[in-house]
Amino acid sequence: MKNRIFIKKLREHIGKEVNIAGWVSARRDHGKLIFIDLRDISGKIQSVVLPKDKALLAAADKLRPEWVISIKGIVNKRPEKMVNKNDANGDIEIEIKEINVLGKARDLPFELGTDINIDTHLDNLPLTLRAEKYRDVFKIQAYIVKAFRDFYTNEDFVEIQPPKLIGDDAEGGANSFDVSYFTHTAHLAQSPQLYKQIMVGIFERVFAVGNVYRAERHSTTRHLNEYTSMDIEMGFINDHHDIMSIENKYFLYLEKELKKHCLGEFKRLKTEIPAVPKNMPSLTLREAQTLISKETGKDCTKESDLEPEHERWLCSYSKKKFNSDFIFITNFPTVKRPFYTYRDEKDPTYTNGFDLLFKGVEITTGAQRIHDYDSLVGSMKDKGLDPTRFSYYLQAFKYGMPPHGGFGMGLERLTAKLLNIDNVKEATLFPRDLNRIDTLLSQ
Amino acid sequence: MKNRIFIKKLREHIGKEVNIAGWVSARRDHGKLIFIDLRDISGKIQSVVLPKDKALLAAADKLRPEWVISIKGIVNKRPEKMVNKNDANGDIEIEIKEINVLGKARDLPFELGTDINIDTHLDNLPLTLRAEKYRDVFKIQAYIVKAFRDFYTNEDFVEIQPPKLIGDDAEGGANSFDVSYFTHTAHLAQSPQLYKQIMVGIFERVFAVGNVYRAERHSTTRHLNEYTSMDIEMGFINDHHDIMSIENKYFLYLEKELKKHCLGEFKRLKTEIPAVPKNMPSLTLREAQTLISKETGKDCTKESDLEPEHERWLCSYSKKKFNSDFIFITNFPTVKRPFYTYRDEKDPTYTNGFDLLFKGVEITTGAQRIHDYDSLVGSMKDKGLDPTRFSYYLQAFKYGMPPHGGFGMGLERLTAKLLNIDNVKEATLFPRDLNRIDTLLSQ
Numbered sequence: 013m014k015n016r017i018f019i020k021k022l023r024e025h026i027g028k029e030v031n032i033a034g035w036v037s038a039r040r041d042h043g044k045l046i047f048i049d050l051r052d053i054s055g056k057i058q059s060v061v062l063p064k065d066k067a068l069l070a071a072a073d074k075l076r077p078e079w080v081i082s083i084k085g086i087v088n089k090r091p092e093k094m095v096n097k098n099d100a101n102g103d104i105e106i107e108i109k110e111i112n113v114l115g116k117a118r119d120l121p122f123e124l125g126t127d128i129n130i131d132t133h134l135d136n137l138p139l140t141l142r143a144e145k146y147r148d149v150f151k152i153q154a155y156i157v158k159a160f161r162d163f164y165t166n167e168d169f170v171e172i173q174p175p176k177l178i179g180d181d182a183e184g185g186a187n188s189f190d191v192s193y194f195t196h197t198a199h200l201a202q203s204p205q206l207y208k209q210i211m212v213g214i215f216e217r218v219f220a221v222g223n224v225y226r227a228e229r230h231s232t233t234r235h236l237n238e239y240t241s242m243d244i245e246m247g248f249i250n251d252h253h254d255i256m257s258i259e260n261k262y263f264l265y266l267e268k269e270l271k272k273h274c275l276g277e278f279k280r281l282k283t284e285i286p287a288v289p290k291n292m293p294s295l296t297l298r299e300a301q302t303l304i305s306k307e308t309g310k311d312c313t314k315e316s317d318l319e320p321e322h323e324r325w326l327c328s329y330s331k332k333k334f335n336s337d338f339i340f341i342t343n344f345p346t347v348k349r350p351f352y353t354y355r356d357e358k359d360p361t362y363t364n365g366f367d368l369l370f371k372g373v374e375i376t377t378g379a380q381r382i383h384d385y386d387s388l389v390g391s392m393k394d395k396g397l398d399p400t401r402f403s404y405y406l407q408a409f410k411y412g413m414p415p416h417g418g419f420g421m422g423l424e425r426l427t428a429k430l431l432n433i434d435n436v437k438e439a440t441l442f443p444r445d446l447n448r449i450d451t452l453l454s455q
Numbered sequence: 456m457k458n459r460i461f462i463k464k465l466r467e468h469i470g471k472e473v474n475i476a477g478w479v480s481a482r483r484d485h486g487k488l489i490f491i492d493l494r495d496i497s498g499k500i501q502s503v504v505l506p507k508d509k510a511l512l513a514a515a516d517k518l519r520p521e522w523v524i525s526i527k528g529i530v531n532k533r534p535e536k537m538v539n540k541n542d543a544n545g546d547i548e549i550e551i552k553e554i555n556v557l558g559k560a561r562d563l564p565f566e567l568g569t570d571i572n573i574d575t576h577l578d579n580l581p582l583t584l585r586a587e588k589y590r591d592v593f594k595i596q597a598y599i600v601k602a603f604r605d606f607y608t609n610e611d612f613v614e615i616q617p618p619k620l621i622g623d624d625a626e627g628g629a630n631s632f633d634v635s636y637f638t639h640t641a642h643l644a645q646s647p648q649l650y651k652q653i654m655v656g657i658f659e660r661v662f663a664v665g666n667v668y669r670a671e672r673h674s675t676t677r678h679l680n681e682y683t684s685m686d687i688e689m690g691f692i693n694d695h696h697d698i699m700s701i702e703n704k705y706f707l708y709l710e711k712e713l714k715k716h717c718l719g720e721f722k723r724l725k726t727e728i729p730a731v732p733k734n735m736p737s738l739t740l741r742e743a744q745t746l747i748s749k750e751t752g753k754d755c756t757k758e759s760d761l762e763p764e765h766e767r768w769l770c771s772y773s774k775k776k777f778n779s780d781f782i783f784i785t786n787f788p789t790v791k792r793p794f795y796t797y798r799d800e801k802d803p804t805y806t807n808g809f810d811l812l813f814k815g816v817e818i819t820t821g822a823q824r825i826h827d828y829d830s831l832v833g834s835m836k837d838k839g840l841d842p843t844r845f846s847y848y849l850q851a852f853k854y855g856m857p858p859h860g861g862f863g864m865g866l867e868r869l870t871a872k873l874l875n876i877d878n879v880k881e882a883t884l885f886p887r888d889l890n891r892i893d894t895l896l897s898q
Contacts, residue, residue, distance in 0.1 A: 013691045018611070033691050035855055053611065053659040078855035082691075114691075115826055117855035138653045138851035147657060154614040161604070168461070168496065171597040173683045173866065175885045176619070176666050179892035191643065192633040193680075194672070194889060196896050200634065207885060210581045214590060216496040222665060223619050229637070237636075240616045248456045248476050248525075248557075383558055404893045408581035412478055412521035412560035423616065442618045442650060446637060449622035450847045453639050 013082065020054035023104060025087045032057070032106065033082035033114065035142070037124075039075045046072040048108070050083065056099075059083055059106035071111045077124070078142070080115035083108055100276075130435060135451065137442060148277040149439060152270070153427045157221055159269040160242050163262045169217040169244060174207035176200055176223060182401040183350070189227045200225035203420055208245035209352065209381060210408040212416045216247040221423075231446045233435040234373065236424060238444040245381075245418035252354070252364040252380040255417040256294065256340050259368065259376065263288040263338065283431050286337045292368075293330050294340035300326055316345045324372040342366040351395045352388065354380035354417070364417070371429045378419025385409040456525065463497035466547060468530045475500070475549065476525035476557065478585070480567075482518045489515040491551070493526065499542075502526055502549035514554045520567065521585070523558035526551055543719075573878060578894065580885060591720040592882055595713070596870045600664055602712040603685045606705045612660040612687060617650035619643060619666060625844040626793070632670045643668035646863055651688040652795065652824060653851040655859045659690040664866075674889045676878040677816065679867060681887045688824075688861035695797070695807040695823040698860040699737065699783055702811065702819065706731040706781065726874050729780045735811075736773050737783035743769055759788045767815040785809040794838045795831065797823035797860070807860070814872045821862025828852040 015031045022030065034052035041047075044063035049056060061072045075081065085106040096102030121136065122128055125143040133140045140146065161171065181188045181199045188199040204220050211218040224241040246255060267288045270278070278285055295303070301313045304322055307329075312322060318341065330339035343362045346355055356362040365379035382388045388409050389399045399406065428439035437443040447453055458474045465473065477495035484490075487506035492499060504515040518524065528549040539545030564579065565571055568586040576583045583589065604614065624631045624642045631642040647663050654661040667684040689698060710731045713721070721728055738746070744756045747765055750772075755765060761784065773782035786805045789798055799805040808822035825831045831852050832842045842849065871882035880886040890896055 013693060016691060033857070053613070080855045080857045114858060115856045116828075118828075118853045120854065136850060138656060138847070139854045141654075141657045142854075150615070150657070151613060153616070157614060157616075158604070158608065161601075165601065170496070170594060171600060172593070173596070173600075173666075173884055175681055175887060175892075177668070177681050177887050177892060179894065179896070190635040193892070194670075194896075196892075198892055211584075211884075213581060214584045214593070223616075225620070227637075238618055238620050248459060250456060385559075385561075404581070407579060410561045411563065411582045411585075412523045413558045414476070414523045415557060441616055441654075444618060444620050449618075449620060449636070449639075449641055451622065453622070453637075 016082070018054035019050070019052045019057050019101070022055075022057060022087050022101065022106075026089060026104065027087065029084065029086055029109070030106070031082060031084050034080070036075050036077055036079045036081060038077060039072065041073070044069075048072060048075060048081075048083075050081070050106075055101060057101045057104070057106055059085060059108050061108045061111075068108065068111065072108070075111075075113075076117060077120055078117035078139075079113060080117075082112045082114060084110035084112075130437065131452075134437065134443065134448060137450075141441070144280065146438075148281055149427065149431060149433070150441065152274050152277050152431065153423065153439065155269060155273055156266065156427060156430070157240070157242065157423055159266045160262065161219065161221065162269075163265045164217075164219040164244055167217065167258065167261075169219045169246070170211075170215040172204075172208065172211050172215070172218045172220050174201075174204035174211075174220050174222065176225070180401055182397065187227050189225050200227075202226055203241060204243050205350075205352070205420075206402075206405045208243055208418060209413075209416065210405060212245050212247045213408045213411070213413055216414070217245070219244045229446055233437070234425065236422075236436060236440055236443055236445060239425070239440070240423035241420050242423055243418065243420045245416060247414040247416040249380065249415055249417050251415075252342065252366055252378065252417050255378050255380070255419055256292075256342075256366055256368075259378065259419055260288075260290075260292050260338075263292075264290070278431075281431055286371075286430070287335075289334065289336045289338065292338040292340055293334045293336055294342060294366075295326070296343040297341055297345070297362075298343065300341050303329070316348045318367075318374075320373075323369050323374060327369050327372045330369075337371050339369050340366050341369060349379065351391045351397055352379075352381045353391075354382050355391075366419075368419075368421075370426075371432075373425070373429060375426050375429060376419045376421045378417065380415065380417035383409065383413040383415050459525070461497035462493070462495050462500050462544070465498075465500060465530050465544065465549075469532060469547065470530065472527065472529055472552070473549070474525060474527050477523070479518050479520055479522045479524060481520060482515065484516070487512075491515060491518060491524075491526075493524070493549075498544060500544045500547070500549055502528060502551050504551045504554075511551065511554065515551070518554070518556075519560060520563055521560035521582075522556060523560075525555040525557060527553035527555075573880065574895075577880065577886065577891060580893075584884070587723065589881075591724055592870065592874060592876070593884065595717050595720050595874065596866065596882065598712060598716055599709065599870060599873070600683070600685065600866055602709045603705065604662065604664065605712075606708045607660075607662040607687055610660065610701065610704075612662045612689070613654075613658040615647075615651065615654050615658070615661045615663050617644075617647035617654075617663050617665065619668070623844055625840065630670050632668050643670075645669055646684060647686050648793075648795070648863070649845075649848045651686055651861060652856075652859065653848060655688050655690045656851045656854070656856055659857070660688070662687045672889055676880070677868065679865075679879060679883055679886055679888060682868070682883070683866035684863050685866055686861065686863045688859060690857040690859040692823065692858055692860050694858075695785065695809055695821065695860050698821050698823070698862055699735075699785075699809055699811075702821065702862055703731075703733075703735050703781075706735075707733070721874075724874055729814075729873070730778075732777065732779045732781065735781040735783055736777045736779055737785060737809075738769070739786040740784055740788070740805075741786065743784050746772070759791045761810075761817075763816070766812050766817060770812050770815045773812075780814050782812050783809050784812060792822065794834045794840055795822075795824045796834075797825050798834075809862075811862075811864075813869075814875075816868070816872060818869050818872060819862045819864045821860065823858065823860035826852065826856040826858050828856075
């Protein structure tokens with residue numbers, strides 16, 4: 013639009029005529045005055061129609077929440093007693109000279125930003141996402157993913173576009189969705205794992221951000237059937253500690269970026285940007301289990317993985333002991349990790365695999381991977397997998413691969429935990445689950 | 456790896472001992488000397504084992520192409536007569552002191568970088584992508600997509616993660632893949648179109664980069680069944696010319712970034728970075744058809760779209776007349792464009808839709824969209840579509856939408872055209888087509 017300026021720039025134009033545009037948040041009749049609260053992507057502003065212009069008053073009187081309008085008006089300083097200090101633009105307002113309706117809206121089924129239950133929220137996302145809370149959540153999400161790409165690009169990682177359609181569900185399990193692919197059945201990838209490893213052979217260091225799919229029959233507050241995975245894979249490492257270290261550094265960078273760009277969003281969401289330790293604490297699974305058993309009196313040292321309650325316990329331990337919301341747990345048993353996970357050289361029943369826990373849940377799974385062809389084929393056989401079904405992937409290992417490792421992290425879960433949002437679906441633009449693709453699926 | 460430095464940094468260490476690592480490109484026996492060409496992601500270097508150390512010579516003698524090794528050695532200046540001016544590191548070499556094998560490789564089925572046919576290339580991507588040509592192609596691709604995100608982020612666009620799994624194939628057509636979604640049939644999205652429009656209601660300006668799917672039975676050099684789409688959608692526009700303008704600006708930015716980061720890659724690929732005009736030429740479809748008919752003697756003014764040969768003709772016209780590899784074609788007929796396309800206010804049988812042609816093919820489809828609820832429902836009915844199946848999407852329009860528009864652009868096709876690669880599959884990491892997902896699908 014010609015000469016339109018963003019609301020965040022208004023204070024550069026005090027005393028001058030401007031053109032602004034956006035959505036009507038509220039219309040308030042104050043006797044002979046009408047106030048219009050207008051928002052655009054950059055901010056919000058109070059504007060006012062003065063009593064002298066009857067035609068303009070009549071036009072303003074018709075406006076309703078969510079109507080899209082443009083306004084021509086003068087940016088005025090507000091009188092001292094009218095200043096609202098809680099509002100970024102609380103000391104200025106627009107004296108409206110002209111209103112132009114760009115798009116009308118029906119009456120809203122509920123006021124934006126009011127408490128509604130999760131199903132009503134999800135049934136009406138094209139409307140409910142307009143509430144300030146969700147604009148803040150998804151702006152922060154955009155910064156999380158931008159920081160991820162920027163950080164790893166600066167560390168000489170190359171972005172790749174791995175496929176999501178895969179031919180053979182060679183790892184098995186009931187967790188992949190089938191796709192009718194012409195005369196064949198293809199599958200949706202559960203992760204870019206095999207492709208990012210192949211690409212280490214080409215670029216040494218790669219990252220990818222994209223959708224992955226889990227056909228799990230979950231309907232919980234922490235699972236999604238389609239989510240955004242942020243993945244890295246890195247060659248020429250000594251072991252998994254190099255991967256943990258470069259993940260730790262990402263979080264330090266993220267903290268800095270969020271402080272630079274998202275202070276307002278965090279303040280409105282009443283959440284703190286977590287302090288990221290220079291060296292996140294780290295325990296092996298055995299150490300963690302011994303600790304939990306000793307402290308809680310319940311023996312979990314025979315278990316091969318952490319229960320959700322153990323993850324919560326370890327995070328609160330980490331917070332108390334190290335003042336860290338983050339804690340790495342390493343060396344999970346070989347039996348619980350995929351075939352490509354590198355085994356601990358001192359005790360091959362354990363792996364060089366790790367999880368990163370944050371505020372009570374696992375947000376990352378990572379590991380050093382097996383890079384030797386014969387070991388990899390052996391590991392497939394140990395797991396009861398058929399190496400011939402992996403022949404495409406195995407080419408990478410036939411023709412020279414360095415020691416390498418990587419991790420994957422769900423963007424939506426990280427967003428939710430960072431912002432203390434209980435249900436991951438509130439940190440997902442259009443969540444898909446067992447019962448819902450946009451609308452509820454009839455059972 | 457401890458103290459490893461990248462090959463591109465070697466010349467900062469002349470006369471000093473360094474640790475480097477990478478893949479053996481070649482081993483050359485010169486009588487009593489053995490030369491090893493080593494490459495990492497940052498560059499390549501010649502290294503040499505001197506005759507005095509028999510054990511080291513024996514170790515070097517075992518090395519084969521694609522073995523992964525680390526080397527400890529001294530960075531030496533080469534004698535003047537040994538300098539290779541065509542090579543970035545042609546004036547230095549490494550005197551090897553220690554070789555450490557990190558990963559062995561079998562004998563290669565063919566030499567890397569030699570001419571092979573496309574099927575052999577695709578059958579062996581984990582190996583063939585290691586050739587310098589493909590490392591250059593996909594590094595440039597990473598810069599194209601980075602430039603896209605950086606440019607639109609700087610223009611106040613917010614990145615979104617739209618879903619790829621959709622519930623209802625409401626637009627119909629035989630072009631969507633079916634997914635078994637628990638007890639339902641879901642579909643793979645052909646574009647993020649409806650979601651990015653919804654998100655204009657939240658963020659005004661959004662962009663998305665992600666996979667899209669076309670179940671077309673093509674097996675050509677320009678089609679893919681899964682590709683990466685770069686999409687924007689922008690509110691508060693006057694008409695489609697605002698979208699064309701902000702796309703033109705992206706290409707100006709891309710040209711600058713490629714010149715900054717990818718001169719070496721373009722040089723090796725023997726390709727020029729195209730000069731992007733400040734104002735790309737633009738013709739309406741009618742003007743274009745009149746011109747083609749006049750110049751070629753074949754009347755195409757009755758056709759509702761451009762044939763591939765017309766796209767090629769217009770690009771060569773644009774190159775001759777305006778010295779531009781780019782040309783916009785606008786105002787396609789309503790009958791050829793989707794229901795959400797805004798109609799030309801002067802003649803509603805035409806739309807505010809456009810294509811961008813580049814070096815002979817269409818690389819972008821864009822348009823102003825209908826933002827008025829009643830007009831949108833009317834347009835659905837005109838196209839024989841059932842508005843009740845779009846009720847989720849239509850919520851955005853019920854509750855106030857600004858004039859808006861956007862475009863979508865395939866990353867792989869753009870990469871191919873930019874680099875004069877004939878087959879788009881060579882600009883796609885792991886292409887999926889009618890006959891192939893990694894390996895050939897048995898018919």
